[in-house]
Amino acid sequence: xxxxxxxxxxxxxxxxxxxxxxxxxxxxxxxxxxxxxxxxxxxxxxxxxxxxxxxxxxxxxxxxxxxxxxxxxxxxxxxxxxxxxxxxxxxxxxxxxxxxxxxxxxxxxxxxxxxxxxxxxxxxxxxxxxxxxxxxxxxxxxxxxxxxxxxxxxxxxxxxxxxxxxxxxxxxxxxxxxxxxxxxxxxxxxxxxxxxxxxxxxxxxxxxxxxxxxxxxxxxxxxxxxxxxxxxxxxxxxxxxxxxxxxxxxxxxxxxxxxxxxxxxxxxxxxxxxxxxxxxxxxxxxxxxxxxxxxxxxxxxxxxxxxxxxxxxxxxxxxxxxxxxxxxxxxxxxxxxxxxxxxxxxxxxxxxxxxxxxxxxxxxxxxxxxxxxxxxxxxxxxxxxxxxxxxxxxxxxxxxxxxxxxxxxxxxxxxxxxxxxxxxxxxxxxxxxxxxxxxxxxxxxxxxxxxxxxxxxxxxxxxxxxxxxxxxxxxxxxxxxxxxxxxxxxxxxxxxxxxx
Amino acid sequence: xxxxxxxxxxxxxxxxxxxxxxxxxxxxxxxxxxxxxxxxxxxxxxxxxxxxxxxxxxxxxxxxxxxxxxxxxxxxx
Numbered sequence: 001x002x003x004x005x006x007x008x009x010x011x012x013x014x015x016x017x018x019x020x021x022x023x024x025x026x027x028x029x030x031x032x033x034x035x036x037x038x039x040x041x042x043x044x045x046x047x048x049x050x051x052x053x054x055x056x057x058x059x060x061x062x063x064x065x066x067x068x069x070x071x072x073x074x075x076x077x078x079x080x081x082x083x084x085x086x087x088x089x090x091x092x093x094x095x096x097x098x099x100x101x102x103x104x105x106x107x108x109x110x111x112x113x114x115x116x117x118x119x120x121x122x123x124x125x126x127x128x129x130x131x132x133x134x135x136x137x138x139x140x141x142x143x144x145x146x147x148x149x150x151x152x153x154x155x156x157x158x159x160x161x162x163x164x165x166x167x168x169x170x171x172x173x174x175x176x177x178x179x180x181x182x183x184x185x186x187x188x189x190x191x192x193x194x195x196x197x198x199x200x201x202x203x204x205x206x207x208x209x210x211x212x213x214x215x216x217x218x219x220x221x222x223x224x225x226x227x228x229x230x231x232x233x234x235x236x237x238x239x240x241x242x243x244x245x246x247x248x249x250x251x252x253x254x255x256x257x258x259x260x261x262x263x264x265x266x267x268x269x270x271x272x273x274x275x276x277x278x279x280x281x282x283x284x285x286x287x288x289x290x291x292x293x294x295x296x297x298x299x300x301x302x303x304x305x306x307x308x309x310x311x312x313x314x315x316x317x318x319x320x321x322x323x324x325x326x327x328x329x330x331x332x333x334x335x336x337x338x339x340x341x342x343x344x345x346x347x348x349x350x351x352x353x354x355x356x357x358x359x360x361x362x363x364x365x366x367x368x369x370x371x372x373x374x375x376x377x378x379x380x381x382x383x384x385x386x387x388x389x390x391x392x393x394x395x396x397x398x399x400x401x402x403x404x405x406x407x408x409x410x411x412x413x414x415x416x417x418x419x420x421x422x423x424x425x426x427x428x429x430x431x432x433x434x435x436x437x438x439x440x441x442x443x444x445x446x447x448x449x450x451x452x453x454x455x456x457x458x459x460x461x462x463x464x465x466x467x468x469x470x471x472x473x474x475x476x477x478x479x480x481x482x483x484x485x486x487x488x489x490x491x492x493x494x495x496x497x498x499x500x
Numbered sequence: 501x502x503x504x505x506x507x508x509x510x511x512x513x514x515x516x517x518x519x520x521x522x523x524x525x526x527x528x529x530x531x532x533x534x535x536x537x538x539x540x541x542x543x544x545x546x547x548x549x550x551x552x553x554x555x556x557x558x559x560x561x562x563x564x565x566x567x568x569x570x571x572x573x574x575x576x577x
Contacts, residue, residue: 374502374504377504377505377506378502378503378504380505381503381504381505381507381508382503384505384508385508388512395547395551396544396547396548396551397544397547398543398547467543470543470544488503
């Protein structure tokens with residue numbers, strides 16, 4: 001096939017434009033006398049002709065252009081045109097330098113152990129991962145970057161939308177002076193209760209140094225400033241009206257003036273409890289990574305190995321609280337704290353449960369499409385009943401308020417055990433009951449330990465013995481409830497399993 | 501009856517109806533679950549009495565939800 005090269009137009013100067021000169025794998029051109037340079041790229045086994053390929057682990061200079069010789073130039077020298085089809089498919093493109101982490105001047109990464117799969121910049125990662133992976137912390141918009149307070153950017157999981165300077169500037173300028181003052185007081189608020197991890201361990205206290213950009217249009221703000229005391233008075237009245245009223249007042253206040261996070265603690269005086277306790281953004285529950293999922297699954301099935309059960313707190317960077325309180329301390333998202341509840345595992349295990357039910361029915365040739373819908377509804381019914389009972393119980397014993405999604409998340413973890421039971425029942429028939437009992441027990445222990453801090457009184461005042469007994473009884477009830485619940489979910493397939 | 505989401509909803513609605521019906525003056529005071537007494541005693545009783553009061557306040561929306569449910573059940577069966 002090298003004897004009749006493709007016919008080229010001799011008048012054409014530029015080789016690239018000639019359609020006949022395009023590379024044809026079945027008829028590769030032979031421009032040079034050196035036969036070694038003629039290669040069929042589909043059969044290239046060694047790349048000795050080309051420049052030595054850059055190993056991915058070698059290049060650690062993300063900001064310098066790639067130093068090694070690039071294949072396209074060598075292609076050109078060898079007479080191959082620049083057409084993309086001429087580049088052999090097994091030559092990798094030069095890796096693009098990853099985006100530097102603008103959010104993190106100190107390159108601080110909370111979960112930065114070697115096994116961490118969290119989406120932070122990691123020079124050991126392959127550069128060929130998807131671009132979104134290394135861009136998990138998108139750079140700040142440049143207009144607002146100069147106004148960034150120092151300690152707000154030390155957490156790499158912050159979103160640009162939550163940044164105070166990226167909001168309409170009129171709001172931040174209006175609330176700037178007291179905002180700065182009060183926010184200092186909240187950040188350096190002493191640890192009133194014996195909480196081991198009030199502040200994220202790697203974030204030191206830094207007084208917020210928010211500069212105050214002066215904007216010309218402050219005249220309409222004067223009117224608002226005059227009205228604010230009345231608004232505040234009204235909300236404070238709502239706060240003093242009662243327990244739930246305070247939360248509603250705090251919510252309203254924060255929704256009306258998102259920049260005034262510092263006000264809330266001062267005015268409503270609830271200390272650490274000022275964050276939203278009715279609703280938290282669902283986004284919070286889905287920030288998980290592989291490490292968290294694996295550890296959590298292990299925790300659910302074998303809760304004996306955990307050392308600390310308290311949830312860690314940190315600065316709420318990710319705008320997870322429904323009221324948008326920036327800078328207030330709240331619980332860390334699941335990605336950073338293995339004790340935090342998430343909704344990913346319950347959702348996935350619930351879907352797995354429904355599918356496995358269908359599978360079990362199918363093994364007996366009793367499958368109908370209606371079965372999936374029925375067991376889906378049944379699972380949801382059991383879950384909602386349990387959530388309602390637990391919510392009622394928490395209210396009756398005057399426990400600290402817990403968001404709805406938290407309770408749903410904790411209750412949804414039981415589907416993991418249910419799936420495990422069904423799986424083991426399918427594989428080995430005799431394992432069915434033991435695994436069922438074991439997973440219900442494990443779930444009970446897990447729930448008991450997780451809820452201890454919510455239910456039992458935190459301070460060691462002299463509480464009535466009856467009250468304490470009631471709380472302990474409720475805690476126990478939480479776990480004992482698991483047995484009938486597991487039974488309801490699983491046991492009417494006992495007959496099916498027996499027929500294997 | 502199959503335990504499903506609709507079943508739970510109906511049961512919950514009936515339960516809420518039952519809690520909303522309890523009349524404060526005619527019944528609760530006789531049994532000793534009035535507000536003053538619960539405030540004195542405190543604890544779970546206070547919470548329950550407050551809960552019942554909340555249900556009494558919500559009587560109108562409960563009526564609306566009942567009507568809608570009745571209509572839907574008429575149509576769907």
